[in-house]
Amino acid sequence: MSNIPNIENISNQNTFKRLLLYTKPHLKKLSFAFAILLLATGADVLGPIIIKIFIDDYLTPRIFEWKPITLLATTYLTLLITSVTLNYFQLLTFNKTALWIIHQLRVDVFSKVQHLGLSFFDKSPGGSLVSRITNDTEAIKELYVSVLSTFVQNIVFLVGVLIAMLFLNPKLAGLFFLLLPVILLLMKIYRHLSSKIFHLTRKKLSELNSKLNESLQGMNIIQAMRQENRFKKEFGNINQQHYSSKLKQIKINGLLTRPAIDLVYMMALSLILSFFGIKSLNSTIEIGVVYAFINYLDRFFEPINMMMFRLSQFQQALVAAERVFGLLDEKDLAPSKEGEGRPTITEGLIEFRNVTFSYDGKTNVLKNISFTAKPGETVALVGHTGSGKSSIVNLLMRFYPIKYGEILIDGIPLQNFSNEELRQKIGLVLQDPFLFVGNIKENIRLHNKKITDQDVIEAAKFVQADSFIQRLPNNYEEAVYERGATFSSGQRQLISFARTMAIKPKILVLDEATASIDTETEELIQTTLKKMRTGRTTIAIAHRLSTIQDADLIIVLHKGKIVESGNHQELLAKKGLYHNMYILQQGITDSITS
Secondary structure: OOOOOOHHHHHHHHHHHHHHHOOHHHHHHHHHHHHHHHHHHHHHHHHHHHHHHHHHHHHOOOOOOHHHHHHHHHHHHHHHHHHHHHHHHHHHHHHHHHHHHHHHHHHHHHHHHHOEOHHHHHHOOHHHHHHHHHHHHHHHHHHHHHHHHHHHHHHHHHHHHHHHHHHHOHHHHHHHHHHHHHHHHHHHHHHHHHHHHHHHHHHHHHHHHHHHHHHHHOHHHHHHOOOHHHHHHHHHHHHHHHHHHHHHHHHHHHHHOHHHHHHHHHHHHHHHHHHHHHHHHHOOOOHHHHHHHHHHHHHHHHHHHHHHHHHHHHHHHHHHHHHHHHHHOOOOEOOOOOOOOOOOOOOOOEEEEEEEEEOOOOOEEEEEEEEEEOOOOEEEEEEOOOOOHHHHHHHHOOOOOOOEEEEEEOOEEHHHOOHHHHHHHEEEEOOOOOOOOEEHHHHHHOOOOOOOHHHHHHHHHHOOOHHHHHOOOOHHHOEEOHHHOOOOHHHHHHHHHHHHHHOOOOEEEEEOOOOOOOHHHHHHHHHHHHHHHOOOEEEEEOOOHHHOOOOOEEEEEEOOEEEEEEOHHHHHHHOOHHHHHHHHHHHHHHHHHO
């Protein structure tokens, strides 16, 4: 058993090494700060020696020669001012560098999140990711800003104090080295006990953020379904667990930081006083030396107290860093280009060849899907909920990697296209449109420099959005708040239509694009959709069969399989699943209209 390494220590060591790697680009600045620190420490350590000289050489023998005394006072004051000034500049340099490091780390984490695959987000709560990017990086910031600079400064100061003690009395200074193992043991015990608690605390904080994010996103459903008390109870339970873990953390801090070190300090003070007391029985002792040792004793233990206090932040930072590096090391990236060359989409011919797909690697949501959408044709996907319609779109958009089967565009495998080519040539309109904070013009353009203001207006006119935009107080400059909450669902959908048409896509993907639009607007949109589909290959998911009756090909899905295909009239003639769905919807429509 003794040969088995401590996994926790190995993990902490690796994490700490990775954190230190972020200091590499700043080694010159840090070296400069360290040099200033050495000078500041030297000035600080020399202070008690100056006082010792004054007490033993002038005060005790009552020799008051003003010139040497004035020189000592001036020297002491100069050392004090020098120490304060240099400490200010070294702390400023350390902290400025630390802020730049954490700035880079946050950019790295955020950039990594942008390139993760949708499969990762399917299983990762949004609140937990927010916690890693904000709370955890903030905890790491304390490592660079407070902990490392404090440790470096205090370790250098401790070395300086020990050197000064050796200069004054080597035997007594040697006794201090016997206290170091006791202090290191306290630190080791503290780290061992606090590590698990800090892991639990960060986990519960992440769960709090997840629950908060979920409740904010679904507030309308929570209130409509009277779930306030349930969410309050669940949030309260997680908060109670977070409270309990924080309380354990406080107890450990209260026992093993200041009180334990103060106990060792009192032992050391008793040791010094006993040493000089016994020595005074046989010989005279210098009061200045006693003063200097007691002064150095205070200066020796104050840095240790500071380091023990910072050790809590150090441990929290390591735990937070493990979570952040876990995110940075995530392998579930969004699918990207494979192979050589840079093929382009020119015709828009889409082919699915024996495509089988599973989200979890166990249950297939698509089974041996094969069909062809010719250039300029509209292919509609219909079927009950869970039949696989959205999965086909997700694969065509390359949101998920294909493991079984093949998808080709213009005869070229989907994975051979660059992301830029796919996103520029395939336009996507979702059932639930997403608008970004900004204004309408920015939401249509999406900061694409190739799209001019005139292109934005033309796209809006093309999809019948210009009329309502022109009625707004600020027209295309009208502010858009989070998720476009101040616009109706139909208006948000029209803006997303304009956004799609602004890039002039070769392939159009519509996920029940008219579901959020009222009947009167839908008639206009249907006319618009016909114009949008002209000259473009269109894949349309449809729940209302009345919207896709003119499709060139209708594919009927059931439990991940294609069970029927053909145009509207052909499928009605088969009197199969499509016929039953159509009759059912017509019956509902007739009952409503009657």
